[in-house]
């Protein structure tokens with residue numbers, strides 16, 4: 486059974502969301518825009534996302550640039566196309582601001598705009614060519630994970646997703662170089678999708694704080710995409726934040742008890758590492774999947790997301806309040822923590 490959220494908590498959460506920073510630390514937005522552009526659609530953010538972003542009072546979305554397996558042979562070209570498509574889609578949208586520095590972020594907060602920051606979900610597109618990180622930075626990219634689950638020239642991820650099979654292996658020499666270069670450029674580092682060995686190695690070599698933009702707790706749902714208690718402790722000890730993943734397979738919500746499961750992850754994480762290290766990074770991807778299905782003539786079906794859309798985020802905050810979490814803690818989790826982190830990094 487899912488949580489039934491009482492009206493008074495929904496009202497309280499909606500007010501909190503309008504008056505305080507709200508962040509979604511992971512959305513495959515750039516890729517979806519490119520897919521929809523290929524199908525002849527434009528104004529993707531305006532038509533598909535903006536009303537929901539506004540309803541949830543979102544101030545910052547971290548848009549991933551994620552290159553699909555089928556595009557790996559032209560990964561650099563595909564990544565650049567995604568970045569261009571995102572920029573073009575939000576150009577002229579007065580409600581949206583691309584975030585490249587701290588002043589942009591402060592402006593988004595002060596003027597209540599939706600800030601969008603670009604980051605690479607996996608650096609397959611650079612191969613071993615670390616100098617390409619400078620080029621990505623120039624284009625406005627402000628963070629990256631070394632790998633999206635699969636193995637590449639920099640690191641091995643947590644699984645071979647197409648076969649649902651765990652994979653193992655440490656960072657390569659080029660991967661270690663990439664981490665150093667990213668820290669030099671003040672690009673944030675994301676450990677979601679990395680395997681346990683890579684995580685441990687990163688803890689030893691990083692000098693700046695890193696985050697897990699979209700990972701839950703492995704104690705609550707045993708999936709290699711989630712963090713163990715030890716990893717959660719290591720992440721928080723170096724000033725990191727973990728963004729709650731809202732994918733049914735990663736949250737482990739198979740019974741339609743989505744709010745219940747998301748709350749259980751968050752409450753466990755708060756109990757273990759404190760409210761200052763927990764955030765939202767929902768990874769909502771049904772809309773991306775619909776765009777992909779439409780392009781290939783498949784009939785799309787809703788499969789992955791615990792929340793219907795971004796407009797439902799306040800409902801999760803309301804559920805947390807109803808289950809007894811303090812207003813202060815909810816404020817930190819729904820955006821305060823990630824905002825502090827990115828203000829520091831930028």
Ligand SMILES: [Zn+2]
Nearest residue numbers: 606678699768
């Ligand atoms: Zn991901």
